[in-house]
Amino acid sequence: MTKSSKIAITICSVLTALAIILATILSVSFNNETKNYKSQLNSVYQSDFYTLTDAVNNIETNLSKTLVTQNSNIQEKYLTEICSLCKIAQNSLSSLPLNHQSLTNTYKFVNQLGGYCYVLNENILSLKGITEDDLAQLEKLHKSSQQIKSDLNDLANLINSGYYIVENISDPKIKTNNFSDEFNFMYDETIEYPSLIYDGPFSDSTEHKQVKGLSEKEVTKTEAELKVKQCFGDFEINFVGESLGGDFDTYNFELKKGDITGYIQTAKRDNLVLQFATDEQSSSHNKNIYECEILAKNFLNKLGFNNIAPVWSTAEGGFVYCNLTFKTNDVIIYPDMIKVKISQENGNIVGLEARSWAFNHVDRADLSPLISSEQAKQKINQKLDVLDTNLCVIPDEYLGEKLAWEFKCIYDEAIYYDYIDAKTGEEIKVLKVIQTDNGNLLM
Amino acid sequence: MEKVSKVFYIILCFIAVFCLTFFAFKNSSNTDISVEAALTTSQVKTVQTKLKNWGYYTGAVDGIYGSKTKAAVKNFQKKNKLTADGIVGPKTAAALGMSLTSSKSQTQTSSDLYLLAKCIHAEARGEPYAGQVAIGAVILNRVASSKFPNTISGVIYQPYAFTAVNDGQINLEPNQSAYNAARDALNGWDPSHGALYYYNPKTATSSWIWSRTVLVTIGNHKFAI
Numbered sequence: 001m002t003k004s005s006k007i008a009i010t011i012c013s014v015l016t017a018l019a020i021i022l023a024t025i026l027s028v029s030f031n032n033e034t035k036n037y038k039s040q041l042n043s044v045y046q047s048d049f050y051t052l053t054d055a056v057n058n059i060e061t062n063l064s065k066t067l068v069t070q071n072s073n074i075q076e077k078y079l080t081e082i083c084s085l086c087k088i089a090q091n092s093l094s095s096l097p098l099n100h101q102s103l104t105n106t107y108k109f110v111n112q113l114g115g116y117c118y119v120l121n122e123n124i125l126s127l128k129g130i131t132e133d134d135l136a137q138l139e140k141l142h143k144s145s146q147q148i149k150s151d152l153n154d155l156a157n158l159i160n161s162g163y164y165i166v167e168n169i170s171d172p173k174i175k176t177n178n179f180s181d182e183f184n185f186m187y188d189e190t191i192e193y194p195s196l197i198y199d200g201p202f203s204d205s206t207e208h209k210q211v212k213g214l215s216e217k218e219v220t221k222t223e224a225e226l227k228v229k230q231c232f233g234d235f236e237i238n239f240v241g242e243s244l245g246g247d248f249d250t251y252n253f254e255l256k257k258g259d260i261t262g263y264i265q266t267a268k269r270d271n272l273v274l275q276f277a278t279d280e281q282s283s284s285h286n287k288n289i290y291e292c293e294i295l296a297k298n299f300l301n302k303l304g305f306n307n308i309a310p311v312w313s314t315a316e317g318g319f320v321y322c323n324l325t326f327k328t329n330d331v332i333i334y335p336d337m338i339k340v341k342i343s344q345e346n347g348n349i350v351g352l353e354a355r356s357w358a359f360n361h362v363d364r365a366d367l368s369p370l371i372s373s374e375q376a377k378q379k380i381n382q383k384l385d386v387l388d389t390n391l392c393v394i395p396d397e398y399l400g401e402k403l404a405w406e407f408k409c410i411y412d413e414a415i416y417y418d419y420i421d422a423k424t425g426e427e428i429k430v431l432k433v434i435q436t437d438n439g440n441l442l443m
Numbered sequence: 444m445e446k447v448s449k450v451f452y453i454i455l456c457f458i459a460v461f462c463l464t465f466f467a468f469k470n471s472s473n474t475d476i477s478v479e480a481a482l483t484t485s486q487v488k489t490v491q492t493k494l495k496n497w498g499y500y501t502g503a504v505d506g507i508y509g510s511k512t513k514a515a516v517k518n519f520q521k522k523n524k525l526t527a528d529g530i531v532g533p534k535t536a537a538a539l540g541m542s543l544t545s546s547k548s549q550t551q552t553s554s555d556l557y558l559l560a561k562c563i564h565a566e567a568r569g570e571p572y573a574g575q576v577a578i579g580a581v582i583l584n585r586v587a588s589s590k591f592p593n594t595i596s597g598v599i600y601q602p603y604a605f606t607a608v609n610d611g612q613i614n615l616e617p618n619q620s621a622y623n624a625a626r627d628a629l630n631g632w633d634p635s636h637g638a639l640y641y642y643n644p645k646t647a648t649s650s651w652i653w654s655r656t657v658l659v660t661i662g663n664h665k666f667a668i
Contacts, residue, residue: 094592097602101651104590111589243659246636246668252659254571263573263634263661275634277627279572279620317622321630339631353632 042166045096049159052092053152055085059113060149063142067135076124079117086114097169099180106148113141155182209247213336213361214269224251224266231273231303232264242268248358250274262350272358273303277351282318282343289313291347292320296340299349300324305338305357318344326357331367332392335360335401360401364393369403369422376405376420379427384409384416394419394429404428487512490531493539494519555595557617559583559625562599564617565607567624567664574662575621577635579628581666584639591639635659638666 059082066078089110093103116137120130159165168178221239228237235255240263243250248267255262255278262278287295293310300308305324311332312323319341326336341351373389380386388408396402403422408415415433420426487506494500499522500515513529520527523538531539559579567578585591585598592598600608607613617625635641641664642652655667 090593091597094597094601099603100591100601107591108589111593115589241660243636245656246638246658248636250636250659252573252634252661254573261572263571265634275632277572277576277632277634279623281619281623316626319623319626321626341627341630351627351632353630355631355633 038166042164045165046159048092048095049165050156052089052096053156055089055092056145056149056152059085059089060142060145063138063145067138067142072124072129075130076121079121079124082117083114083121086110086117090114096183097165097179098183102180102183109144109148113145116141158182209359211247211269211359213358214248214267214272217270218249218268219271221251224268224271225253227266227271227273228253228264232276235262237264248274248355267358272354273352274355274358275353277341277353280343280348280350282345282350285315285318285344287320287342287344287347289315289320289322292342292344293322293324295342295347295349296320296322296324299340299352300338303352305354308338311337315344319350320344326361328364329367330391331403332390332406333361333364334392335395360395364401367391367393367403369405371405371420371422371425373405376422376425377407379420379425380407380409380418381411384411384418387415391422396428402428486531490516490539556622556625556629558595558599559628560617560621561613561615562605562607563624563628564621565612565615566605567662568618568621570662570664572620572624573634574664575624576627576632577638577659577661577664577666578641579625580633580635581638581641583628584633584635584637588639634661635666638668640667641665642667 062078062082062085066075066082069075069078090107093107093110120134120138123129123134165179168182169180225237225239232255235257238254238256240252240254243252243265248265249269250265250267253264253266255264255276257278260278260280262276262280264276265274266272267274293313297308297310307327308324309327309332310322310324311334314321322340322342324338324340326333335356337356339351339353340349342348343350369391373391377386377389384407386407386409390406390408392404392406393401394404394406404419405422407418407420409418410416417431417433418427419429419431421428487508488504491500491502491504491506491512494512494515495502495504497519499519500512502509502511502515516531516535517527517529519539520529520535523535525535525538559582562582563575563578567575570578582595582598586593586595592601599605599613603609605613636658638658640652640655642649643663644665645663647653652667657665657667659666
């Protein structure tokens, strides 16, 4: 062996040793980093879990106290507490790494309990009070919360004894998601979740809306196709299937014109064009909102919607979204809203949404106010400058409708819409116009 | 002499392996988010337009922060006595006369629209337009449903709810079509008719999802409640 090859071998050995040392150091630090991430994530999950457990424990306690007390002021305090605890529980639930199907019922329980307590609170505030039925319902809800509480506390004991959540989660497609399995008690039938119907958010009644605006008369696919061709003749139209079992049964078509594609759905009942939209782009603003409103109204007249007036429009991303609604004897019927989307570049109609119309459009028998607009005006805050007054029907928060006086007002450079019940004179709602980078919003 | 060059060759190989190992580890442990990526396409376009008008930039106004744009930014920074790093930070932006964030006045940014567009883009790009609007509508139907979280971000980031969130595709920048579909969904368009779930029958493995009632099929997706 020559001297130079000896040197080379030595250099090689040293380099190999160095490479191995470096790789080891890096892999150790990499492992440490992964461990740190895991531990941080585990802390987040644990915090969510304990927050959830705490919230459920307190929900149970507050429910039991509500059932015991006779004083409605105290009941109101406990119910308010339950509402905010439900929000906390809901937030923690949505952050935990659990399969959706094991959670469906729990979500529903927490959301509905919050919504129900909110409504009971409103009833106390409006002096309607809590009825015997409500108390019976609360009793049932309390039983369910007791069961959830006890199961969650068992799980808390498991976690206290060193159960590491991050080590026990895996891809939901692999069936052994242990942490989700631990939560299966919420999914199985050991917990009884009462069905809740009330006039408030997340009530079972709001999940099944009734279609009031369409007759029972159904049309054939050929009739539907004919109507689509009449209204959208400049498009190539292809039937792509039906929607069944949702709110509306529809015939569905695909639209094509050059590069532009889109869809249209017509209700089988009454052959009503329920929805249409295309992916046409719009990059300039040649048409203003007012011009677009006229185009929208003409388009709706062509489709057979009459006595329609634009009520609210907003420009976003090169399009104007026009909200038009039915108007009869100068009364604006807001529930019968139809939305039309127009390109500001060329004034093309690029979308229509008429489901609210199909849900709500009926002949309203009683449109006469019991109080005059002058009387109603006395009810609004005198700081507001009134710009416009209208009689209108507005959707009541949960499924009903109300006849109301609408006052468009200005205060501190912002526009507000204030609504006064035209039968009782009660102020029912305030909307504010909020400017966003995507157009104006009514909130 | 031959042996010596062989030795050098071996040494070179080692150095190469050495470097590769080092960089492999470095890259796997650091997710590098470049500052350029923090600018939106339209902000990059604004930068390019301004630099072009002032003669610093000669390329196309395409919204891509390429080497030409970077060089132009550096030139601009040198002329304006800023640190010539080619990065449009707050100072350079101010010198360019543009703002990187929206003003804190009456207007508010709509992160809902952005989030919705991101999810639509990640889950349904390449699907028919109706399919894209329908994905947006499913998210909003979930927000309204008692069985899901009550905010758009809560629904989108609910663990295991969307594969695009699990595999990181949610972070792709949405295209115009996704934005339009998101706007339509926010304005009430819903070709899914109230669906809460959707799946691709070619890839869905969960037996649970197959048990849901299908309302409509659009493109590759079945929409169900």
